[in-house]
Amino acid sequence: xxxxxxxxxxxxxxxxxxKTGFSLRQIRVLHxxxxxxxxxxxxxRREDFLGISSLKYNPIRKEIIEAFFNRRNFSPSCEGRxxxxxxxxxxxxMSHFKPPCSKMTDEQRKSIRREKLKFIFNMxxxxxxxxITLEDYRHVVEELLSRSGALxxxxxxxxxxxxxxxxxxxxxxxxxxxxxxxxTFEHFxxxxxxxxxxxxxxxxxxxxxxxxxxxxx
Amino acid sequence: MFxxxxxxxxxxxxxxxxxxxxxxLAILVLLDGTVLSLEAATSSEIDTHEGKPGxxxxxxxxxxxxxxxxxDDVSVPFEISLWVLLASLMKLGFHLIPRLSNVVPExxxxxxxxxxxxxxxxxxxxxxxxxxxxxxxxxxxxxPIILDAGYFLPIRPFVENIGTILMFAxxxxxxxxxxxxxxxxxxxxxxxxxxxxxxxxxxxILPCLLFGSIIxxxxxxxxxxxxxxxxxxxxxxxxVFGESLLNDAVTVVLYHLFEEFMESGSVSAVDALLGxxxxxxxxxxxxxxxxxxxxxxxxxxxxxxxxxVIEPLFVFLYSYMAYLSAExxxxxxxxxxxxxxxxxxxxxxANISHKSHTTIKYFLKMWSSVSETLIxxxxxxxxxxxxxxxxxVFLTSTVVLCLVARVIGVVGLxxxxxxxxxxxxxxxxxxxxAYGGLRGAIAFSLGFILHSEHKRIFLTAIITVxxxxxxxxxxxxxxxxxxxxxxxxxxxxxxxxxxxxxxxLDHLLTGIEDICGHYGxxxxxxxxxxxxxxxxxxILIAGDRSKEPQLIAFYHKLEMKNAIQMVxxxxxxxxxxxxxxxxxxxxxxxxxxxxxxxxxxxRALPQLTKGREEEIRQILRTNLQKTRxxxxxxxxxxxxxxxxxxxxxxxxxxxxxxxxxxxxLKQMTNYLTVPRPQGSPTMSRARMASDSQAYVKxxxxxxxxxxxxxxxxQSPDSVxxxxxxxxxxxxxxxxxxxxxxxxxxxxxxxxxxxxxxxxCLSDPGPDVDDDxxxxxxxxxxx
Numbered sequence: 001x002x003x004x005x006x007x008x009x010x011x012x013x014x015x016x017x018x019k020t021g022f023s024l025r026q027i028r029v030l031h032x033x034x035x036x037x038x039x040x041x042x043x044x045r046r047e048d049f050l051g052i053s054s055l056k057y058n059p060i061r062k063e064i065i066e067a068f069f070n071r072r073n074f075s076p077s078c079e080g081r082x083x084x085x086x087x088x089x090x091x092x093x094m095s096h097f098k099p100p101c102s103k104m105t106d107e108q109r110k111s112i113r114r115e116k117l118k119f120i121f122n123m124x125x126x127x128x129x130x131x132i133t134l135e136d137y138r139h140v141v142e143e144l145l146s147r148s149g150a151l152x153x154x155x156x157x158x159x160x161x162x163x164x165x166x167x168x169x170x171x172x173x174x175x176x177x178x179x180x181x182x183x184t185f186e187h188f189x190x191x192x193x194x195x196x197x198x199x200x201x202x203x204x205x206x207x208x209x210x211x212x213x214x215x216x217x
Numbered sequence: 218m219f220x221x222x223x224x225x226x227x228x229x230x231x232x233x234x235x236x237x238x239x240x241x242l243a244i245l246v247l248l249d250g251t252v253l254s255l256e257a258a259t260s261s262e263i264d265t266h267e268g269k270p271g272x273x274x275x276x277x278x279x280x281x282x283x284x285x286x287x288x289d290d291v292s293v294p295f296e297i298s299l300w301v302l303l304a305s306l307m308k309l310g311f312h313l314i315p316r317l318s319n320v321v322p323e324x325x326x327x328x329x330x331x332x333x334x335x336x337x338x339x340x341x342x343x344x345x346x347x348x349x350x351x352x353x354x355x356x357x358x359x360x361p362i363i364l365d366a367g368y369f370l371p372i373r374p375f376v377e378n379i380g381t382i383l384m385f386a387x388x389x390x391x392x393x394x395x396x397x398x399x400x401x402x403x404x405x406x407x408x409x410x411x412x413x414x415x416x417x418x419x420x421x422i423l424p425c426l427l428f429g430s431i432i433x434x435x436x437x438x439x440x441x442x443x444x445x446x447x448x449x450x451x452x453x454x455x456x457v458f459g460e461s462l463l464n465d466a467v468t469v470v471l472y473h474l475f476e477e478f479m480e481s482g483s484v485s486a487v488d489a490l491l492g493x494x495x496x497x498x499x500x501x502x503x504x505x506x507x508x509x510x511x512x513x514x515x516x517x518x519x520x521x522x523x524x525x526v527i528e529p530l531f532v533f534l535y536s537y538m539a540y541l542s543a544e545x546x547x548x549x550x551x552x553x554x555x556x557x558x559x560x561x562x563x564x565x566x567a568n569i570s571h572k573s574h575t576t577i578k579y580f581l582k583m584w585s586s587v588s589e590t591l592i593x594x595x596x597x598x599x600x601x602x603x604x605x606x607x608x609x610v611f612l613t614s615t616v617v618l619c620l621v622a623r624v625i626g627v628v629g630l631x632x633x634x635x636x637x638x639x640x641x642x643x644x645x646x647x648x649x650x651a652y653g654g655l656r657g658a659i660a661f662s663l664g665f666i667l668h669s670e671h672k673r674i675f676l677t678a679i680i681t682v683x684x685x686x687x688x689x690x691x692x693x694x695x696x697x698x699x700x701x702x703x704x705x706x707x708x709x710x711x712x713x714x715x716x717x718x719x720x721x722l723d724h725l726l727t728g729i730e731d732i733c734g735h736y737g738x739x740x741x742x743x744x745x746x747x748x749x750x751x752x753x754x755x756i757l758i759a760g761d762r763s764k765e766p767q768l769i770a771f772y773h774k775l776e777m778k779n780a781i782q783m784v785x786x787x788x789x790x791x792x793x794x795x796x797x798x799x800x801x802x803x804x805x806x807x808x809x810x811x812x813x814x815x816x817x818x819x820r821a822l823p824q825l826t827k828g829r830e831e832e833i834r835q836i837l838r839t840n841l842q843k844t845r846x847x848x849x850x851x852x853x854x855x856x857x858x859x860x861x862x863x864x865x866x867x868x869x870x871x872x873x874x875x876x877x878x879x880x881x882l883k884q885m886t887n888y889l890t891v892p893r894p895q896g897s898p899t900m901s902r903a904r905m906a907s908d909s910q911a912y913v914k915x916x917x918x919x920x921x922x923x924x925x926x927x928x929x930x931q932s933p934d935s936v937x938x939x940x941x942x943x944x945x946x947x948x949x950x951x952x953x954x955x956x957x958x959x960x961x962x963x964x965x966x967x968x969x970x971x972x973x974x975x976x977c978l979s980d981p982g983p984d985v986d987d988d989x990x991x992x993x994x995x996x997x998x999x
Binding site: 030033036037049052054055057058059060061064094097099100120123140141144155158159162163166167170191192194195197199200201202203204 | 639640712713714715717718719720721722724725726727728729730731732733734735737738739740743747772773
């Protein structure tokens with residue numbers, strides 16, 4: 001499985017490396033994995049992901065898979081969803097999980113943070129309208145607690161409501177008179193301002209310090 | 218108002234109290250001295266009695282002793298109690314003089330007191346009882362401190378940084394030991410001071426290495442004592458503290474190793490190899506013994522639902538047994554104690570009642586506090602007692618070498634470690650880690666039990682290093698931290714959004730790892746958690762709580778925390794996330810003009826009549842006089858911050874909050890609508906339990922209870938407020954909204970909630986402001 005006979009020409013890999021900031025070795029390994037998942041195909045479909053056995057126990061499995069097909073994660077301007085993705089798009093999604101470089105300016109750190117938080121935002125915002133509504137949030141919490149059986153149903157609602165209210169009060173600065181439609185991305189950023197996501201949302205595997213100077217793809 | 222006068226008045230009061238304290242101290246010391254000399258007197262009396270039995274019978278009949286002194290029988294407990302009393306009074310005294318305790322860390326003050334006491338005793342009796350015997354130290358004084366540290370160890374940061382901590386603990390200590398030992402040997406050989414009475418070149422390499430191994434270990438007691446007062450960020454704290462705990466294994470092994478070598482006289486390569494093996498055995502064995510006892514304790518706690526009173530006893534006994542068992546086999550007792558505390562905590566906390574939790578917490582803090590105080594005082598006393606061999610060359614070179622070794626060690630290790638860390642350690646961090654390497658009483662005790670001919674000079678050197686680190690480094694670290702603008706401890710409350718996203722991120726990262734096909738540490742962490750949930754929790758946790766996922770547990774805690782904060786003098790409407798969902802519901806509901814049948818479950822609408830509202834306001838107003846306690850961070854010495862410091866501003870704040878609350882309550886009445894006459898009524902319960910464990914200032918009274926039961930409009934409202942004095946963070950009322958539709962089906966859940974509520978109301982809750990408590994439901998953080 002995942003024979004390297006049909007590797008794309010190295011130039012393609014170089015381009016990808018430029019774009020996403022991965023090293024060539026990492027791209028090769030990820031490509032192998034891509035081929036393995038897609039069973040030799042050039043594109044990945046949702047069904048291919050469902051084949052991963054260890055993903056079965058993950059409560060937010062569906063959201064994760066959806067994130068790979070969400071065009072907004074490919075580039076900021078795209079919209080909508082794809083039904084199949086190619087290797088480049090796979091890599092772009094993966095690049096959200098790069099660990100931060102050791103030497104980063106504040107600018108870079110901010111933009112990395114934005115990127116990662118946008119990824120999570122997109123995961124929550126299922127209908128893609130740029131707002132996380134109460135329903136969306138409830139769905140998130142329910143999924144998180146979905147493994148705990150019926151116990152979770154009631155409290156998950158309460159938790160989501162409480163969380164939403166917290167947002168509305170602290171970040172949204174809403175009067176009780178006003179109505180709070182949903183969490184915008186800016187509010188989301190403010191909400192998690194204490195959350196050091198740039199150091200937590202990483203996979204060690206995807207360390208990019210091998211490249212001299214950090215590329216933020 | 219009294220509070221305005223308080224600042225001025227208090228300093229005067231403080232001064233006189235300090236004088237009183239010193240007077241008491243002097244009295245105690247004199248008493249101690251007289252008592253001890255009395256003991257000598259009585260013993261001599263007995264001797265004379267024994268000496269002449271024959272003559273007694275013929276001498277005059279002794280009259281009936283109306284008043285007599287029989288000191289011998291109670292001498293030991295009497296003296297012990299006297300010492301503990303002295304220590305506690307000292308603690309009291311220091312905290313009455315805040316200016317002093319801000320500048321000088323407590324450990325320094327205590328050592329100074331010890332010196333003073335030792336000096337007085339020496340003058341009084343010309344001989345000081347050797348109070349810091351190693352048996353007392355290792356068996357009685359050290360375990361409470363370590364258990365306290367281990368039980369409340371913040372597991373998540375500890376495990377996340379375990380690699381770094383181990384590197385510092387093992388490699389760092391080894392480096393320190395050999396560097397200091399080797400170079401001090403060189404210094405001894407070189408320095409030939411003809412005027413000193415000691416011939417330094419006599420000291421062989423092995424004693425030097427032994428000395429090096431004793432002096433190189435960072436001491437947890439000293440680190441805790443100093444670091445608690447400077448509130449640096451969590452990462453640095455856990456690094457230095459974790460290192461000080463884990464290096465015990467290294468110290469134990471090195472100590473025994475070099476002692477053996479000294480006795481046998483020769484070292485071979487096999488011995489070195491055996492030393493390495495022994496290290497592994499000591500470390501891992503200690504951990505295993507601790508884990509074993511921890512699991513036993515967890516299992517025992519499962520069945521204690523009918524004997525709640527002795528629950529804390531199990532925790533303490535099992536931990537102490539773990540320590541002693543490890544010591545029996547020459548394993549690392551400290552690591553065993555830490556492992557026991559850390560392993561048993563999540564399960565035990567799920568099983569025991571809230572009262573027991575509070576008891577455990579307070580007993581541990583009390584014992585460890587007293588222990589630490591005693592250790593430092595005895596250190597001072599022992600300094601005065603021993604005969605010291607002053608050799609300036611040896612002493613200064615020891616101090617210098619220790620510092621240099623520490624700095625080089627930290628810098629070198631960080632260079633290597635940073636290659637593997639995601640969050641690198643900066644130079645500032647390295648400086649603090651190096652500077653925070655304090656030596657303490659463990660080094661002293663180990664030196665005390667040496668059987669070497671050079672014991673005296675070693676002991677002097679050890680004491681010098683301890684004094685230097687504790688006084689100089691301890692006092693200057695606080696201003697240095699300020700100067701370098703090191704990141705301080707993050708005091709913000711844990712919000713529920715962050716908690717949700719923590720869990721979310723964990724699952725997300727695990728999922729991505731699975732997709733990558735890479736079995737990273739998220740993957741294994743997840744596997745461990747699933748194993749824990751599936752098997753271990755079922756065995757060790759009683760009843761239903763074994764199924765409670767972490768997020769729910771966190772949410773319940775948060776809710777209870779908010780509910781408890783309801784009670785604070787007067788208003789205070791720093792409303793938190795779980796404020797009445799009535800208001801929230803209105804705001805965050807999408808405005809749907811669909812028929813009422815669409816979402817009956819969405820509305821959680823209690824109804825407060827005007828009368829009830831007024832009653833609530835009245836109750837809250839009467840609480841205005843109560844003082845507030847605030848738990849800021851895990852700090853053993855000041856479990857509460859003195860509220861008097863807030864003074865006048867506080868009062869204004871209270872008033873403002875009261876007004877805010879009034880406003881909020883008005884809002885509530887505005888938003889109350891009659892719920893649609895759907896099937897099952899909406900029932901929201903205000904869970905207001907409160908915690909009576911916080912330090913209660915004298916003079917606070919308990920307000921009579923009122924009940925708030927925000928039910929459907931059909932049922933009459935009753936307001937239930939359990940008033941006891943607790944923390945302050947504003948006034949909140951938490952109403953978990955439960956949907957009406959599912960009310961019947963979730964009867965079980967409700968029943969459990971009810972049970973929980975009863976539990977809350979009948980027991981005083983745990984100390985909820987513990988920031989590190991949030992993930993105590995699982996042994997491994999997810």
